[in-house]
Amino acid sequence: MHRPVSTYVTFSCHHRIGAALRGGGVQRTLLCLALALVFGGAARASTDGFESMLGELAGKSFRRKSEAIQAIADSGHPAAPRILRALLESRAFFAPESERLLLDVADSGEGVVVDAITGEATRVAFESGRRKIVLNNAMRRLLRSLVARAGLASRDPRERRQAIKELMGRDDPEIQALLREALEIEQARDVRSLLETAIAIGALREDDADAGSDAEARLRAIEALSGSLHNESRIALDGLLTRLESRQSKSSEEEAQIGAIREAIDAIDRRKVGFEILETLFFGVSLGFVLVLAAIGLAITFGVMGVINMAHGEMIMLGAYSTWSVQQLMPHHLESSVLVAIPVAFLVSALVGVAIERGVVRFLYGRPLETLLATFGISLFLQQSVRTIFSPLNRAVASPSWMSGQWVLNDAFALNYNRLWIIVFSALVFAALIGVLHRTRLGLQIRAVAQNRAMARAMGVRGARIDAITFGLGSGIAGLAGVALSQLTNVGPNLGQAHIVDSFMVVVFGGVGNLWGTLVAGLTLGVTNKLLEPFAGAVLAKILVLVFIILFIQRRPRGLFPQQGRSAEA
Amino acid sequence: MTSVANRTVASRLAGHHDLLVTGALGIAVLVVPILALTVPEGSALHLSTFSVTLLGKYLCFALLALAVDLVWGYCGILSLGHGAFFALGGYAMGMYLMRQIGDRGVYGNPILPDFMVFLDWQELPWYWWGFSSFPFSMAMVVAVPGLLALVFGWFAFRSRVNGVYLSIITQALTYALLLAFFRNEMGFGGNNGLTDFKEILGFDLQADATRVGLFVTTALVLIASYTVTRGVVSSRFGRVLVAIRDAEDRMRFLGYRTEHYKLWAFVLSGVIAGVAGALYVPQVGIINPGEFAPLNSIELVIWVAIGGRGTLHGAIVGAILVNFAKTWFTGLLPEAWLFVLGALFVMGTLFLPRGLVGLVSRRER
Numbered sequence: 030m031h032r033p034v035s036t037y038v039t040f041s042c043h044h045r046i047g048a049a050l051r052g053g054g055v056q057r058t059l060l061c062l063a064l065a066l067v068f069g070g071a072a073r074a075s076t077d078g079f080e081s082m083l084g085e086l087a088g089k090s091f092r093r094k095s096e097a098i099q100a101i102a103d104s105g106h107p108a109a110p111r112i113l114r115a116l117l118e119s120r121a122f123f124a125p126e127s128e129r130l131l132l133d134v135a136d137s138g139e140g141v142v143v144d145a146i147t148g149e150a151t152r153v154a155f156e157s158g159r160r161k162i163v164l165n166n167a168m169r170r171l172l173r174s175l176v177a178r179a180g181l182a183s184r185d186p187r188e189r190r191q192a193i194k195e196l197m198g199r200d201d202p203e204i205q206a207l208l209r210e211a212l213e214i215e216q217a218r219d220v221r222s223l224l225e226t227a228i229a230i231g232a233l234r235e236d237d238a239d240a241g242s243d244a245e246a247r248l249r250a251i252e253a254l255s256g257s258l259h260n261e262s263r264i265a266l267d268g269l270l271t272r273l274e275s276r277q278s279k280s281s282e283e284e285a286q287i288g289a290i291r292e293a294i295d296a297i298d299r300r301k302v303g304f305e306i307l308e309t310l311f312f313g314v315s316l317g318f319v320l321v322l323a324a325i326g327l328a329i330t331f332g333v334m335g336v337i338n339m340a341h342g343e344m345i346m347l348g349a350y351s352t353w354s355v356q357q358l359m360p361h362h363l364e365s366s367v368l369v370a371i372p373v374a375f376l377v378s379a380l381v382g383v384a385i386e387r388g389v390v391r392f393l394y395g396r397p398l399e400t401l402l403a404t405f406g407i408s409l410f411l412q413q414s415v416r417t418i419f420s421p422l423n424r425a426v427a428s429p430s431w432m433s434g435q436w437v438l439n440d441a442f443a444l445n446y447n448r449l450w451i452i453v454f455s456a457l458v459f460a461a462l463i464g465v466l467h468r469t470r471l472g473l474q475i476r477a478v479a480q481n482r483a484m485a486r487a488m489g490v491r492g493a494r495i496d497a498i499t500f501g502l503g504s505g506i507a508g509l510a511g512v513a514l515s516q517l518t519n520v521g522p523n524l525g526q527a528h529i530v531d532s533f534m535v536v537v538f539g540g541v542g543n544l545w546g547t548l549v550a551g552l553t554l555g556v557t558n559k560l561l562e563p564f565a566g567a568v569l570a571k572i573l574v575l576v577f578i579i580l581f582i583q584r585r586p587r588g589l590f591p592q593q594g595r596s597a598e599a
Numbered sequence: 600m601t602s603v604a605n606r607t608v609a610s611r612l613a614g615h616h617d618l619l620v621t622g623a624l625g626i627a628v629l630v631v632p633i634l635a636l637t638v639p640e641g642s643a644l645h646l647s648t649f650s651v652t653l654l655g656k657y658l659c660f661a662l663l664a665l666a667v668d669l670v671w672g673y674c675g676i677l678s679l680g681h682g683a684f685f686a687l688g689g690y691a692m693g694m695y696l697m698r699q700i701g702d703r704g705v706y707g708n709p710i711l712p713d714f715m716v717f718l719d720w721q722e723l724p725w726y727w728w729g730f731s732s733f734p735f736s737m738a739m740v741v742a743v744p745g746l747l748a749l750v751f752g753w754f755a756f757r758s759r760v761n762g763v764y765l766s767i768i769t770q771a772l773t774y775a776l777l778l779a780f781f782r783n784e785m786g787f788g789g790n791n792g793l794t795d796f797k798e799i800l801g802f803d804l805q806a807d808a809t810r811v812g813l814f815v816t817t818a819l820v821l822i823a824s825y826t827v828t829r830g831v832v833s834s835r836f837g838r839v840l841v842a843i844r845d846a847e848d849r850m851r852f853l854g855y856r857t858e859h860y861k862l863w864a865f866v867l868s869g870v871i872a873g874v875a876g877a878l879y880v881p882q883v884g885i886i887n888p889g890e891f892a893p894l895n896s897i898e899l900v901i902w903v904a905i906g907g908r909g910t911l912h913g914a915i916v917g918a919i920l921v922n923f924a925k926t927w928f929t930g931l932l933p934e935a936w937l938f939v940l941g942a943l944f945v946m947g948t949l950f951l952p953r954g955l956v957g958l959v960s961r962r963e964r
Contacts, residue, residue, distance in 0.1 A: 337763050339897075389945055397763045398677045399948040402904060405897055406944020413937035530774050530893065533767045568778050575775040579768050583754040586764060 079106050083130040083145060086116075087123040091165050098168060102175045108146050110179050116162060117172040121145070123160040130162075174199070181207065186217045193220070197227045197261045205231040226262060229253040233265040244282040248289055255293035256300050258440040263297055266290050304441040309559050315448035317555025318455035319517070322510040323528045324535035324547050325462060329503035331533075332542040333479045334496065336390055337401040340408035341532060342525025344504040347381060348374035348511020349520040350415060353424045364429045367512065374508040381411075382504025386497045394496075408525065416522045423519035432516060451513045458509055459548060465502070466544070475499050479542070534578050540588030550589060554578075616912040616956075617829060621822050627654070628818045632811045648807045653926065655814040655882045657919045662821050662875035664902045664918035665828060665911060666868040671900070672909030673832050674864045675844035676761070680769030681872050682896035683776050684744035686886065688873025690780075691743055693793035693886040694727060695736035696804075700797050713795070714788045724786045733800060740877040741870050748869030749862070756858035756865075761847070770893050777891035792887025799881050810882070817878045821915070824871050828911055831867065840864055841909075898940070905947045907954025916956060 082104065085097035098116070101109050111132065115121040120133040130145035143150050164172070173195055180192030189211075196204050205228065212224045232250035251269075254262045270290045273283050323345060330338045338344075351374040356366045385407055393400045432450050435443040466472035477485040478495045486492045514524065531554075539550030554574055561570035585591070631654065634646040663685050670676040702709040706716040710723055729735040751772060755765060783789035802809040831837050843850050843857045850857050880886045889895075899918070906917020921943065928936045951957065 337766075389949065392949055398766070399952070401677070401763065401766060402897075402901060403945045403948040406901075406941040406948075408941075409937045409944065410941030413934070413941065416937075417934060526894070530770060534771060537764060537767055568782055572775045572778050575771050575778075579771055579775075580754070582760055582764060582768050583758045586758055586760045 079104055079108075079146070083112070086121070086130065086162050087160060091168065094162075094164075095168050095171060098171060098175070106146075108148060110176075111148065112145050113172055113175050113179070115145075116164065117169065117176055119161065119164075121162050123162065178204075178207070181211055186220050189215075189217075189220050190223055193223050193227050194259075197230060197259065199231075225253060226257050226259060230259075230261050230265040233269045244286070248282075248286060251286060251289045251293050254297075256296040258297070258300060258304070260440065263294070266294050266297075270294070301441050304439075308442060309563070310556065311444060311448070313556030313559035314552060315445075315452055315555070316559055317552035318452045319510075319513065320531055320535050320555050321548055321551030322451075322455040322458060322513055323507070324532040324539075324551055325459060325544060326503040326505070326507035326510065327532045328536050328539070328542075328544055328547040329462075329506065330500055331536055332544070332547070333475065334499055334503075335397065335479075335541075336394075336500070337397055337404065338385075338390075338500075338503070339401055339405040339529065340385060340411060340525075341504075341507055342527070342529035343408045343411040344378045344382060344507035344525070345511040345514060345528055346415065346520075346522065346525035347378045347411070348508030349426070349515040349524055350419060350424075350511070351377045351508065352512045352515040353419075353426050353520050356426060363427055364431065367429055367432070367516070370512050370515075371509065374512045375505040376508075378508025378511070379501040379505030382507075383497050383501040385504075386500035390500065391493065391496060408529075412522045412525070419522075421522060423521035425519055426515040428516055447516050451516065454509075454513055458506060459544075462502075462506065463544060471495075471498065475502075534575070537582060538578050538588055540590035543588070543590045546588060546590035616910070617825075620825060620912045620915060624658075624818050624822050624825075628815050628822075631814055631818075635811050636807065648810050651807075651810050651814050652882050655810070655817050656879065657922050658814070658817040658821050659875045659879040659882070660899070660902065660922050661915040661918040662817070662824055662878070663872050663899055664906065664914035665821070665824055666871035666875065667899055668903045668906075668908055668911055668914035669828050669832070669871070670864055670868045671903060672911070672914070673837060673844060674840045674861055675847075676861060676865065677766045677900065678769045678865075678868075679766045679893065679896050679900065680771075680773035681868070681899060682893075683769075683773040683891055684748060684869040684872035685876035685879070686776070686780075686888075686890035687744045687747065688740045688876030689880040689886040689890060690787060690793070690876075691730075691736055691739040691873070692877035692880045693796075694730040694739075694787075695733060696796040696799060696881060697793050698727075698731040699799065700795065703797055704795070712788070712793075714783075714791065715786070718783055720786075727786070737877070740873055744869045744873030744876075745866055748866045752862045752865040752869075756861045759858075770896065773891050773896050774893050777888055777893070780888035780891060788887070790888065792885060792889075793880075794885040794887075796881065796884055804881060804884065813878070813882050817882075820874060820878060824874070825911065825915070828867075828871070831864075832911065836860065836863075901940070901944050901947060903954075905943055905951065905954055907951075907956030910954070910956050913954045913956035917954060920955070 082097045082100045085093055088094060101112060115132040122131055124131055131142045132145050133142055177192040177195035180188045183189050208224055208228050212221065212228065215221045215224055229250040232247060254266060270287065273287050276283065326344065327341045330336050352370040355370040355373050359366050389403050389407065390400060393403060428447055432447045435445055437443040466475060474490045474495050477490055478492055482492055535551045535554060536547055539546030558570050558574050561573055565573060631646060631651060634644055635651050638645045667678065667681050670678055697712045704713040706713055708716045711720060760768065779785055780787055781790055796804050798804055839855060839860050843860055847857050902918040902921045903914045905921055907913025925936060928939055
């Protein structure tokens, strides 16, 4: 399936000249013209011939369709790049009535079609339906390579990088020549380094007979690939290593090459392991912050007030359902609905929390086991209510575009935006909570009631009111956790149950009544869990963490950071 | 909290309740087989096999509730993980029943249970050895939950983990076991658990007579356990337990090794729960990791709370009544059961601190 370079040169020149004249990239255009002259692929497409090529695409024979694709690329017709790209993305189809090839224009909304040749929007009635052009894998490979060659001349550095990645590791001297030409005129540093890697890979894959004459160049190529994170680099190095080692007699140059390859592969593996550890840490920290977010509400109700709120998980669930409901209410504002959901979820959960405190919990102060049972009953009640109102099925909350996707740092390391945002969000909520407790009058009163109820009341703090507010605050923060969780998992009636045991573990591990302890405990458990996972598997890692906490509580029943002084007596 | 003095009044009344409980169970032992096996099927008095099994299930739950009441009602240890002991006993029984299937499984392998054949295991894991013997299995029914209770309790009570902390780590215990038993690699059938049992001690498990036999066994075990636990709580040991519940520090200052008392009560309770599980499995015909779910363990605490904790007979009454209500509601209005259960939790703790039995005995006094 190797095609002469003229394929790329011709149509990309047509594609490019206009853009080049508009400004910049003159050198690249000159390259196109030069190559076109060298390889002699002059554009001489007659429109009739071109139409018949398109007609071939509607046929059944894959062989003839492949030939037609080649012919389209070779023709140098101005519409060729557009057609090839549409074919690759399955946006091309045939209208049987008018016998025309039409293209869906993806970014102009649904239902807009353009004529393949003219590029003008058309209205076609599809009485007998539209016929998609069926491709097989070999054709897709061919198309990808043709499109990549075109992309190499693009003005957009991102498209050039994409094209280089597509072309990387192809055994084709012409592609190598093309890449070398591109390197000479390339200005952007990151694209240059990518090109150098691709050329070095090509140098390793060349036939040994050719390369034998220039061992020095090959050694340089090996060194260039040392520590490169692209999968293709590793494959090329491995391939060369096997070829060299299988030789019966090795020259001293080849011995040197083998040594260099071993070093290069070691360097690659070391870097990869480094990034894997970084990635594990990132996942651990993000899991840790999810745990912290789910647990700090509990740290308030359990830690500060001493109330066992088994319905805490359901407060999280209510927050998640609030997010879902807000999104249903404003379907056209997906981007901002999550932001609107934050205060809504806080209020919904906080109000339910206050209702629980006023209705049930306040009658049970000083009887922790009874509180546990009563709030558990409330949790069952809330779960069943949600099941009845929203159906027992899981609901998916859509992520806004600024939260989806990855921040790709290199081939071995990428960070998910939603996890990054959740880390930021948890940290903000935590900071805000610390601020409220230690910098406001309300926080002072909350802490006073927690330390010594009778004395606080004697000083004029309204104990009952503070109790309700504290409980509401803890519940509201659980609601915020629900907003965050809705971006990670599906929203269902059992969402809260899945987090209640974890949350209690975090609070107890960190030391009851200590918010900083909760933070440290959550992060520790999250990172530990993720570090264990590669060796033990996800479930076993979780079991090990649970067993660890059970044993830890035996040794230090009051957690990592026990309360000291008078408030520890309770 | 009820004071020690009040307890003695209750224990004077308790003799009266003992007669009622054992009497009612004794009558059931005599009457149920007659109604189920001799009364012809068309008759209004006939008891179907389904009902016999249902009653047997209730009695298993009553046994479990009895175990919880012993530690919660008399010793102040609120265990939210008693379902773990129940399930372990059940798994020991299930393993015996699996081995009894022999080569009648779907794959017809004479040694390996079906799920192991399915997972392509080559030989029986060592921890399955001996389970083809009934006496060995029964020893395991007692030993496995008992050992777990011993080890767990020894660590927990020695380091004075109590109150809510204990409740939470017992919940973590059963949650960890739940996750562990879900894994196929554990060799306990993973998600599906153990099922498809054929016979017990050579008796066909589907036969009416076997079902009735299992019911009678359960009732007799319940009577025996009730007598034993009643004996324990009215002994000197039991009075120390109650005193620990009400003022542990004071007992420690008086020179009692409170952790030892708590530990033995916890182990006895774990063993009773295990036996309940072992009786439960042949009647329902399946044991799976779902039995370890923290929800189950919490639910059984409410049986005790509704019946009246610290009374023993209250636990039995509560377990039977709540489960009867559950059967009735899930048949009638499946949606509503969790509402009812939730309301039971809230109302029970708010308005019935001494349970249904507490209501009755107050009137008597």
